[in-house]
Amino acid sequence: MSTENSANVSRRQFITGAATAVAGLTVAPGVFLLKTAGAANGADPAKRWGLLIDTSKCADGCTACVRACHEENGVRSLGRPKTDAQWIRKVHLTERETGHQHSLPVMCQHCEKPPCVDVCPTKASFIRPDGIVLVNKHTCIGCRYCMMACPYKARSFIHEPLTDQKPHSPRGKGTVESCTLCVHKVDRGEGTTACVEACNKDGHRAMVFGDLNDPSSEIAQRLKREGSTAVRADLRLNPAVRYQGI
């Protein structure tokens, strides 16, 4: 009888302890709620950086923008196409009704209301005040929910250990990444991106980078004068990358 009682007590203590531990685990996160993910300092909220891509000038088979982007940001193929990262890719389009063909580059569209930022549990996916959508490599836990949510298939997950990353382009195994709109160049005041530079250098001049909010900028003036299309405009995400000729 006495052993029965003592067994009861220890059982009670065990359960109470377990309940306290679980309750603690539940409440503990709340204690840290006031912390926020490190938002970018210095980005100018008056600006909104974007790209205009004229597909009529984008040469079929030309991949200068892709090569320049990946060179600039240290994105290398490991010969495993299914898991290799691609920040920008050339997409070939054939209209089903007419057979009309053209090609264009697709990268992160830097949405004003990015689904990747909405779904990210840790706020690692974030949008800067100047509209550039980035991944904070310190708080990305590699859940890939943003990749499920992105309508543009713009993101890549790093499937293996990396070495020799570029200092201005932090990358690492187990985290998600995508086009940064060459944020390091933007923050240095260069006013261009690697892809745009490469396209211009090759003489195609199919891509324009600039501030969508500045009425005097080339991109804003051309958008106003010539019009443009947003990919998946039906989702109303207001991407900062616009296309002509599709």
Place this chain on the structure above:
Amino acid sequence: MTAKTHFTEIEGRSPGYLALLAGLVVLIGLGLLAAVLKGTHGHYITGMNNQVVWGLPHIFAIFLIVAASGALNAASFSSVFGRVAYKPLARLSGLLAMTLLIGGLVILVLDLGRPDRLVVAMTHYNFKSIFAWNIFLYTGFLAIVAVYLWFMMERRMNRYVPVAGYVAFLWRLILTTGTGSIFGFLVAREAYDAAILAPMFIAMSFSLGMAVFILVVMATFAGTERPLGDLILRRMKNLLGIFVAGVLYFVLAYHLTNLYATRLHGIEAFVLLNGGIYTFLFWFAQIGLGSILPLVLLFHPVWSQARRVIAAAAGLVIAGGLAQLYVIVIAGQAYPLDLFPGYDMSSSFFDGVVATYTPSLPELMLGLGGTAFAFLLLLVVMKFLRILPTSLADDKVDPQVSSPPSTAQSAPARA
């Protein structure tokens, strides 16, 4: 009103028990090995890629999390709906719900690209993310069910059991709504972006949780040589049948709604007609083996009397549930995103083509490891706590049943 139920620990010394523990430990070891390999080499050693970013581990994890919510059925029927027949099983029900959830969460965490950053997930919250909400829903569920179990097992707290039962029942509904909404809130993909996914997941939780629970009850009672009457089994198998039919209803409503919208004809044709493995899994595994056949087995006037048939039906429901999750998770990602409606797309990044995914051994090891961990916890806790009733013979379940075979047949199967 009812016969007093006695609960005892399981002995936990038999060769069978120890062999089972050893088997589970081996599976857990393999799961940990998979996690270490993935941590060392990266996810490229799995079948997952930049097209299909969630794979087999997520199917196992979602299955366990959904089944966890449903494993609480028996406790809810007893505490919330006043079905005294389930009261002896309420403790096992609560415990199984907790261990299944823990198993599922372990898989999810170990599949992260950076599982070492779990503390980041616990300290940085984005309240617009249903994922972040789920972290609270899961930990909250564990806390609530733990308290619920304590109230059930501590005589002084027994009077609070109904309150805890209500809270746990409401919480499990919210929890599974959250799990379904992980997919329901994805506006970009045609297979998801549907409010019906949340109630569909709730229906799945009822059926999958019930199927797992029935098998666990049969196995533990057989393994510990405790009497298990037909009455309680019959009630549970009838409920399982109703739940399976409920899931079928939601599947039907989902596909009919999609078939009405021209823009969704592509994804519907992919799942229902020409998706290869996904079409096969949908019609043969999910609908045929996992839904229709169990319904026949569970409601056939003669076959459904046999325990083996009930167990087989529960097993088929589980297999069908895994197939359903495979179709939801993998087919939904494999079907290409339609960036440019009206155009055929091609690129070096697999635009416009059905993505390929082959589950890999490390993924299977991780999934089975987490599942084994859930059952290891269950077995160990049952050895130290009084979870299992000494008898579920028919006269213990319902004292008005004196001679089980004749009366049980005429008794209406109530939940």
